[in-house]
Amino acid sequence: MRVTLKTRIWVTILIIVLLFSFFILFYFPAQQEKYLLKDFNKEVQNLAGTVALGVKIALTEQNFEGVQTAMDFVKDDPHMKFVSMLQVDTVRDEKGGLKIERTVFKTYPENVKVNPNITTSDSIIVKLAPFQTKVLNGEILLGFSTVDIQKSKQQIRLTSIVVSAIVFLIGIILGFWLAKRISVPLLALRDAALLVGEGDRNQHVYTKTRDEIDDLSKAFNKMVSDLKLAEEKILAAQNQLIHSEKMASLGQMTAGIAHEIQNPLNFVNNFSQLSKELIGEFNSADNEEEKLEILSDIKSNLEKINHHGKRADSIVKGMLMHSRNNIEEKQLTDLNALCDETMNLSFHSMRSTVPNFNCEIEKNFPTDVPKANIILQDISRVILNLLNNAFYIVHEKSEGNKDDIKNFTPKVSISTSYKNGFIRISIRDNGNGIPDSIKEKIFEPFFTTKPTGEGTGLGLSISYDIVKAHNGTMKLETKSGEFTVFIITLPA
Numbered sequence: 001m002r003v004t005l006k007t008r009i010w011v012t013i014l015i016i017v018l019l020f021s022f023f024i025l026f027y028f029p030a031q032q033e034k035y036l037l038k039d040f041n042k043e044v045q046n047l048a049g050t051v052a053l054g055v056k057i058a059l060t061e062q063n064f065e066g067v068q069t070a071m072d073f074v075k076d077d078p079h080m081k082f083v084s085m086l087q088v089d090t091v092r093d094e095k096g097g098l099k100i101e102r103t104v105f106k107t108y109p110e111n112v113k114v115n116p117n118i119t120t121s122d123s124i125i126v127k128l129a130p131f132q133t134k135v136l137n138g139e140i141l142l143g144f145s146t147v148d149i150q151k152s153k154q155q156i157r158l159t160s161i162v163v164s165a166i167v168f169l170i171g172i173i174l175g176f177w178l179a180k181r182i183s184v185p186l187l188a189l190r191d192a193a194l195l196v197g198e199g200d201r202n203q204h205v206y207t208k209t210r211d212e213i214d215d216l217s218k219a220f221n222k223m224v225s226d227l228k229l230a231e232e233k234i235l236a237a238q239n240q241l242i243h244s245e246k247m248a249s250l251g252q253m254t255a256g257i258a259h260e261i262q263n264p265l266n267f268v269n270n271f272s273q274l275s276k277e278l279i280g281e282f283n284s285a286d287n288e289e290e291k292l293e294i295l296s297d298i299k300s301n302l303e304k305i306n307h308h309g310k311r312a313d314s315i316v317k318g319m320l321m322h323s324r325n326n327i328e329e330k331q332l333t334d335l336n337a338l339c340d341e342t343m344n345l346s347f348h349s350m351r352s353t354v355p356n357f358n359c360e361i362e363k364n365f366p367t368d369v370p371k372a373n374i375i376l377q378d379i380s381r382v383i384l385n386l387l388n389n390a391f392y393i394v395h396e397k398s399e400g401n402k403d404d405i406k407n408f409t410p411k412v413s414i415s416t417s418y419k420n421g422f423i424r425i426s427i428r429d430n431g432n433g434i435p436d437s438i439k440e441k442i443f444e445p446f447f448t449t450k451p452t453g454e455g456t457g458l459g460l461s462i463s464y465d466i467v468k469a470h471n472g473t474m475k476l477e478t479k480s481g482e483f484t485v486f487i488i489t490l491p492a
């Protein structure tokens with residue numbers, strides 16, 4: 001069972017208040033009454049003693065008026081019920097034993113009939129004070145009314161009830177206040193912590209309690225701003241890494257491309273040289289037939305020059321697309337062309353690191369795929385990342401299969417399609433696939449299975465972010481040991 005802090009505080013205070021109220025209501029008045037009664041008893045006893053002494057002196061002096069004066073000593077006390085002078089005699093009872101017999105000698109007020117053996121009861125306090133003279137052995141019997149005591153008792157009870165009610169009320173209010181004072185900032189802290197957990201780093205809690213809760217919220221606020229700062233630092237570091245990764249792959253690509261451009265340039269040089277020589281031959285040709293043949297050779301050479309020139313042009317254009325184009329804005333882009341060029345780039349780049357790398361390449365670009373509004377540089381990076389991964393894995397597989405290399409032909413395919421306002425780009429390889437155990441992790445930044453220096457683990461995470469920023473999705477299908485397909489869907 002979950003008990004909230006508020007309830008705990010409440011219950012604790014309630015118990016304390018109840019205990020305290022109980023004390024005020026019962027123990028405190030009982031104690032008070034006890035003392036009150038004790039004091040009163042003592043007072044009456046003292047008075048009886050004083051009267052007895054007065055009577056004794058008067059009797060010794062045989063001054064009977066003095067006896068009256070002594071008894072009058074208590075006459076004015078409003079609590080007095082009666083004062084009697086008793087004669088005490090020791091007599092033999094029927095069985096021959098001794099017994100004390102009291103007789104009332106004189107009483108004030110005179111009309112009151114006093115039983116000499118009267119004892120203290122609820123309504124009256126009775127005290128005896130003995131005196132001895134030559135003429136008489138006696139006792140003063142003093143009766144005082146307890147009416148006032150009873151009144152005081154009631155007064156005390158009433159006060160206790162009122163006080164305990166006040167204590168109870170104050171306790172309840174205090175409990176309310178305390179519970180609120182503790183639980184409100186705590187709940188605010190809890191809510192803020194939840195929001196921080198969800199990624200909101202601008203949560204701050206303000207308390208004015210000047211206590212540990214205040215310290216806690218200050219520490220919490222500091223933690224959040226530290227977290228924010230640390231995240232910003234990580235982000236900056238990450239951006240730096242992304243940048244250097246971009247630069248590194250660009251450098252690698254440039255090397256590959258330069259190598260690839262060399263090839264068509266060689267053709268251009270050779271065929272133009274050849275054509276120059278053919279023109280010489282043309283000039284010295286004897287018959288028309290020979291001249292026509294030379295002309296057709298020159299034409300075919302020029303066509304080859306043109307073809308290879310175009311190839312160099314497309315490679316350079318593709319490279320420029322990645323390096324020079326720093327436009328961070330969306331532009332309508334032909335994704336088919338982009339995929340085609342990026343495929344060439346990635347393959348050339350692979351070839352620049354593994355010179356005799358061979359791979360079957362399949363492209364499928366239906367013409368109905370419309371242009372998409374994308375940040376060209378970013379999407380081409382995504383395609384490049386996926387293709388680079390694909391080439392890497394098929395190469396790795398072919399290396400591993402060296403013994404029976406005939407059984408494995410590396411193959412990387414790229415295709416586009418269009419359906420219901422979405423363009424799909426799939427990049428497939430027949431590499432080793434991605435095991436289930438790391439499927440969840442590959443999109444995490446810095447997750448890589450490649451040896452240091454060969455992978456940063458940033459490719460997929462960056463790609464995922466880019467696709468997400470384009471309101472697209474990136475899905476993965478793979479079978480261990482057989483294939484991997486990454487499918488990007490982008491709104492057209």
Ligand SMILES: Nc1ncnc2c1ncn2[C@@H]1O[C@H](COP(=O)(O)OP(=O)(O)O)[C@@H](O)[C@H]1O
Pocket residue numbers: 385389390393429431432433434442447448449450454455456457458459460461484
């Ligand atoms: N086509 C693929 N086939 C098999 N594994 C892949 C493929 N693409 C990515 N991976 C796995 O995902 C990991 C992360 O890829 P990526 O984020 O591009 O970083 P990197 O390529 O630097 O390792 C790779 O190290 C690899 O284990």
Ligand SMILES: [Mg+2]
Pocket residue numbers: 385388389455458459460
């Ligand atoms: Mg990669």
